[in-house]
Amino acid sequence: MSWNPEVIGEYRCFGGVQGYYRHASRAVGLPMQYSLYRPPGTPRGLLLCLAGLTCSEETFPIKAGAQRLASALGLALLSPDTSPRGTNIPGQADDWGFGVAAGFYLDATQAPWAPHWRMESHVMQELLPAVQAQLGGLPTSILGHSMGGHGALTLAQRHPGSFQSLSVIAPISALSQCPWGQKALPAYLGADEAQWAAHDASALMRAQSAPPFPAGILMDQGEADQFLSDQLKPELFEAACAAVGQPLTLRRHAGYGHGYYFVSTVIDDHLRHHAAALG
Structure with missing residues (x-):
């Protein structure tokens, strides 16, 4: 495929380059x-580093503090924007309360989405195949935070073999069973709850016939996270992993919240987790 992204800006960072780019997306049409x-x-x-609700392609590289260790470990870090922008669809911002109707890393089937x-x-x-080709076909792993954690868990399971390893920080663990998902999924996918389950990390894990990541999944969760009980529900993913024998390291951290103060606290462990799997 032809890949000639527009350079928005490139900046020296820990011996490497942090770049921001724009391209014409055929998939999104924007x-x-x-x-x-x-x-x-x-x-x-x-x-591949997926960010959460209200975030953009700038959020992870600016706030996570990942480049220092990524430089030392030799890891490239790819962060897409989290949602389409500039569609002018009525209700895109106001009805959702996120500033933009969140992407949730799925393909909508319903109008107007x-x-x-x-x-x-x-x-x-x-995006991922183009950047992989640009970098010479590198082996790839996936990491996500919050809505991006949902994306990491679901994309890794929906596309087996695409990622060497998987880790998440404060993820939405069961999208169909939380208020955010119960608002987004009918709007994007319609009333068929079987379609919802296909984008629910815990439901996908329970449907596995064998552990998809036998070397283990790393999950970190702050116990002072304001979204923990209503929206994130890590215990549901933990139970799903146990049901199919998927090794999961779920680390609970007293006093930590949901945002990037927590992400930056644990990010080094996630980079090392992936570096070990990437060889």
Whole structure:
């Protein structure tokens, strides 16, 4: 595929380059932006980093503090924007309260969202293959926070073999069983709850015939997270992993909340988790 993204800005960072780019997305039908950190030298692997509600392609590289260790470990870091922008669909902002109707890393099938809300296709069929090819076909792992944690858990299961390893920080663990998902899923996918389950991390795990990541999944969760009990529900994913024998390291952290103060606290462990799997 032809890949000639527009350079928005490139900045030296820990011996490498933190870049921001824009490209014409066929999947979304709109311009989409992404960030890419390239470490010095030849990268050993690529880590797809998915951010959450209200975030953009700038959020993870600016706030997570990942580039220092990524530089030392030789990891490239790819962060897509989290949602389509500039569609002018009525209710896109006001009815959702997120500033933009969140992408949830799925492809919508219902009007008015279906033409542009195609984040799964954008990430998995367009952006990720193009960047992998640009970097020479690097092995790839996936990490996500919050809504991006949902995306990491679901995309990794829906696209087996695409990722060497998987980790999440404060993820939405069961989208069909939380208020955010119960609002988004009918709007995007319609009333058929079987379609919802196909984008629910815990339901996907329970349907596995064998552990998809036998070397283990890493999950970190702050116990002072304001969304923990209503929206995130890590205990449901923990139970699903136990049911199919999927190794899961779920670390609970007293006093930590949901945002990037927590992400930046645990990010080094996640980078090392992926570096070990990427060889």
